[in-house]
Amino acid sequence: MNKNSIIFSTTLNFLITFILLVMAFIFLFSHENSMKSEQIFDRYKPIIKMINSKKNHFDEDFNKNLLDMNYKIFDSKEDIENILSTHKKIIFTKANKHGDFFKIFQIDGKYHLLFDRFNKQILIKDLESESFTNSTYIIFVFITLLLVITFLYIKTLKKLLPLKELKDKVINLGDEKFDFDFYTSSSKDEVALLANEFRKSAIKLKNIKESRNIFIRNIMHELKTPITKGKFLLQLEKNEENSEKLKMVFNKLESLINEFATIEELISQNKVLDKKSYFLEDLIDEAKDILMLDESCVFCEYENIKLDVNFKLFSIAIKNLIDNAIKYSSDKKVVIKTNENNILFINSGKKLQGDFKNYLEPFYSKSSKDSFGLGLYIVFNILKANGYNLLYKYEDGKNIFTIQKG
Incomplete structure (x- = not known):
């Protein structure tokens, strides 16, 4: 990939943003876990002071008071080992220079406080443990931001991809392709x-x-x-x-x-053509003058209707229709008629072979002898520009080309 391209720069920006987002998530997650440990420790400070003040001497009244506070005490070594043998998560730990330590575990969603003092272990279970974590919200925000950034990257990339195609096409354009x-x-x-x-x-x-x-x-x-x-x-x-x-x-x-x-x-x-109203006879006379042909070749059986057209171009279209009709007729003659507002050019000859639309292409022919050159192609474009269509049909051994208002 070209390192100077816009697509490369956009992709690089996305990767940098993604890396920064992941780093921010890791930092916030670590900070959240640290804050969580401190919050949990602060919550249990009163209980810790109560336990420390008893110096491992607990009577029935003390145990009852703890139970009223929704804490249950375990001082049996066997009970403590059974509880700690299950899957546990260490939340907080603290030790002193005398070898005593204090730990907070989370077991099955409940917090447990483990005291190890004077070679004796005491475990207290919080019966109403509350979650102190915002991790769920942090993960939700991270995933949301990641999806939004990825969506914007893909959307931007889709908008920029045509530039790559455009570059390739410009090269083709320079080669006249x-x-x-x-x-x-x-x-x-x-x-x-x-x-x-x-x-x-x-x-x-x-x-x-x-x-x-x-x-x-x-x-x-x-x-x-x-x-x-x-x-x-x-x-x-x-x-x-x-x-x-x-x-x-x-x-x-x-x-x-x-x-x-x-x-x-x-x-x-x-x-945009400059069109005015002209008589058909004037247009046909102009076409015949351009062709310099014998008047006997053209039989006029038309009404002298008015047409809203460009005089010069429409005369050229009529000229080409007359020229082709004479050139490809069996008797070298053409009859021009009108039917309502339609103009018909009729000659005797063979029927056109194949789809008529093909004859409207430049130099189309079924054989070298039957080539219509550019005549019909020019006629079609001129008529189209003037708001007319060119139709063709074959009846009773006659080729009929019709100029019809579009």
Whole structure:
């Protein structure tokens, strides 16, 4: 373990606290036992003085007085040995230079006072022994504090553990490895907030990286057609008509570059779009202008409804749907219809194979010939940003793509 880490420092603090707590418990327990012995001795001082004053001469009246005070005296050597042969605990002991001694035992919860004077033993039993110990309370407080400290340590450790995971993920992030599971929490502490913000940043960086890759691939994918047209025009005779067509090619290239920049920004930042109300016909005309296609390829059978959308992006989505419909149709034509507020793009062709959701991923294809490139992926993201869904169904040999309000 790294000795400079927060987790190591927290664990070390817990161990130091635990050791200090144990030392405090041992000291208090020892002190309690010492105080207990002194309290017991102080309690029996009057009895000790009474016994010492008799000098081992006890009559019936004295024994009766002791019994009235709930003390029972044993002066028979045999009785004393029988009692002391059982399990006993020494509470207090005191001896003098003459060899006499005095001891206090606890036997079966009762205190016994043993006098050994003038080579004679006398044992007095306290019939109403009381407990003088606070040990139970000390042990209870010790266990309670230990449990509380351990609980706080474990709770703190759980809150700090994401930092270790966060360190490992930062290393992965530096290597552009964004596909990882990470700690999520609804807690509001600083570590949880940091972890959640890191997770959001990782997702955002992943989206940015993905959008950059898509941006580059899309440039190669989409610019191929106008570049090919431009090369062809350069080989033709230079006249006003060809010059105008060449100019249109460059306008197309500029339009595509602006289109890619807008898409990249949309995917990477999830920006709030500036939406206004536009007629469907204007959006379709813009899409056809971007494509530079023959009008005969598109059959318009729609009502000129109004849509609350971002004009530039929504035109790009329509452009991609028209382009794919023509490209993958058997007759190279597309029909655009409306059904209430839904917009339908219909073409003749084979049914899409597999789950339609897969086609919304970049460059998904069942085979190299059937790749939809980035078209549907861009369409899906643009429609989603504008509050629309993209649906698909196949009926009577027709592929039907539907733009539906979400």
